[in-house]
Amino acid sequence: MKNNRKLSLRTVSSAVALLALSACGQEGDGASSATGGKAKGAGKNGEPTVCLVMKSLGNEYFQAMQKGAEAHVAKRGDLKLKASGIQNETDIDGQVAAINGCITDQVDALVVAPADSRALVAPLGRAVKAGIKVINIDVKLDDGALGSAGLDIPFVGPDNTEGARLSGEVLGEELGKGAKVVILEGNPGAANAQQRKAGFEAAAKASGLTVVDSKTAHWETDEAYTVMSNWLTKHPDIKGVLASNDSMALGAIKAIQAKQSKIKIASFDNIEAIRPYVKEGTVLATLDQYGAEQAANGIDEAMKAIKGEDLQTWVKTKIKVVTAEDLG
CATH class of the missing domain: 3.40.50.2300 (Response regulator)
Structure with missing residues (x-):
């Protein structure tokens, strides 16, 4: 009985020692991080x-x-x-x-x-x-x-401001001075939404466009559809849309098609889903930011x-x- 008890204690002690060695090995796995010590997220090969x-x-x-x-x-x-x-x-x-x-x-x-x-x-x-x-x-x-x-x-x-300005200028050149346009803004708390709005406003001013309304659709397609539908009722003489991303442009397109309107759009992002509309001319320009x-x-x-x-x-x-x- 005593021999069995000694064997059991030796087994437990060995297991504890193995666990300690294992823990040390894990802690030491990886290259040094920029803050000193070991790279916190390093894997088996030491990659950060x-x-x-x-x-x-x-x-x-x-x-x-x-x-x-x-x-x-x-x-x-x-x-x-x-x-x-x-x-x-x-x-x-x-x-x-x-x-x-x-x-x-x-x-x-x-x-x-x-x-x-x-x-x-x-x-x-x-x-x-x-x-x-x-x-x-x-x-x-x-x-x-x-x-x-x-x-x-x-x-x-x-440079989001410059990108929006360049895209917006294509719309301005097509519509000409005095044409009424609207701006679909992104999230109010996002700097790129503010910058793109500023770029579109600069393009409108340079081209002589008249911005009759500007509102956020929070980058979302469905919300942009609702906003655009309301604008088509409120401003039936709109000629163009400056959309701060392609997802919102898609929502605007859906609303425009429902009214069988010929409103033109300038947008931002160059996603795959917008390209057919660029090819057929509803979207005059989008901005690839890679x-x-x-x-x-x-x-x-x-x-x-x-x-x-x-x-x-x-x-x-x-x-x-x-x-x-x-x-x-």
């Missing part, structure tokens, strides 16, 4: 982990962004990617939850396209405090909110940050106006 938090994956633009990011990571082969999105464009709580999940997972870097330029600053501040490198893509975080929080987060993305490349560039900047390299304040990504001529 990068979280990509996007906006609505119901939007074709962000679906393409995710695919592009995954292809880029596969090509690089030196990191792990955790990609996520939200249910709809106004699901700010969903983005906060995703960011908190990245913090809990102790990832090495976080690349985020914020749904709101101010509301996401606080959770991103928590990520920075946790030693996570943060890169902002697509929608610029509010400079005032960043300053108040004592944060310096690099931005990788396009979302997949934005994500890839953001991931590259995150990897530089993890390695302790200096980053640019703004990595300006390319834009291109797309018309029927470009689509053949």
